[in-house]
Amino acid sequence: NHLRKEFPINDFKLFAPRKVVHAVEDATFELYPGQATALVGESGSGKTTVARMLARLYDPTSGEISFRGEPIKLQSHRAAVLRQYRRHVQLIFQDPFASLNPIHDVRYHLSRPLRLFGHAHTEDEVTEQVLALLRRVSLSPAEQFIQKFPHQLSGGQRQRIAIARALAVHPEVLLADEPVSMLDVSIRLDILNLLLRLKKEEQLALLFITHDIASARYFAENTLVMYAGQMVEGGPSEAVIQTPKHPYTQLLLAAAPDPDRIKAQGHGLSEEVHARGEIPSLINPPEGCRFHPRCPHAMPVCKQHFPARTELGNGHWTNCFLYTDQTIQQQTTAPAAQ
Ligand code: SF4
DSSP: OOEEEEEEEOOOSTTOOOEEEEEEEEEOOOOOTTOEEEEEOOTTSSHHHHHHHHTTSSOOSBOOOEETTEEOOTTOOOHHHHHHHHTTEEEEOSOTTTSSOTTSOHHHHHHHHHHHTTSOOSHHHHHHHHHHHHHHTTOSSHHHHTTOOGGGSOHHHHHHHHHHHHHTTOOSEEEEESTTTTSOHHHHHHHHHHHHHHHHHHTOEEEEEESOHHHHHHHOSEEEEEETTEEEEEEEHHHHHHSOOSHHHHHHHHHSOOHHHHHHHSSSSOHHHHHTOOOOOSSSOOSSSTTGGGOTTOOGGGGTOOOOOEEEETTEEEOOGGGSOHHHHHHHHSOOOO
């Protein structure tokens, strides 16, 4: 609820004003068991920061995180408290090449969480559960993988090990930060299908971070769209993707690979998307709606205020002045009080 994250920047110039990266501004959303939620946006939009706050790798600057409806104590950094939280909430990193320690074999990687969280005690229990985890992520015959080292595995196999390691603690929430973006195109679908199967079998609440809105449509029941640290649209994927309301979502969809457009133009991006610039710096982001410098519909009010969330029905919402009523627009168009 209302998550915000700022990162101060160390500037070594004497008397220089302190700079801050405004990475995430007022992010509010929910995750549900057995459902995937895609968090979509360009690089630098704040998606990874959101996931890292949920995993408690970063402390929010302000806001609240609730688990099963109960606010969690963000002030407590005791190892026991964090371990208890991570029993329920696990994060899969983007880079399967960096997330495994090259000097340890698969058995070591998977046995650590099993022992740490008390799921296996004896060597036999560890071996049995490591083999079961390998089978759950479709690495078979499991006996052939248990003693392999990361350098003996392909990118897809490493990502399966990373997923198995997350599953070892029986989490209820899985945060997958661009889990296929560093893999060969040929195996991306396999990993996506694996995550889909596990979500269903384990009733996982899955947050799937991607810059590819086309895969969100395939993968997730719900979609959230982020731009420059602000969440701008969300709801059931069908509604967000079939009837996008926010101009940025419309732009993202126009930029998504479209076989028909590629055939006609020789590329997947519309000229309009290229013409409208890039995501702004988050050190000094635009006031109001951060999308206004790129928005074809920008109004004076957009430069002064960030629009409140407008409910569009059936769980679909957006933050855009195009969908607030006229009275609100007129009120917010007045210059801010000094
Ligand atoms: Fe465009 Fe204004 Fe809507 Fe932002 S609030 S997307 S600038 S119309």
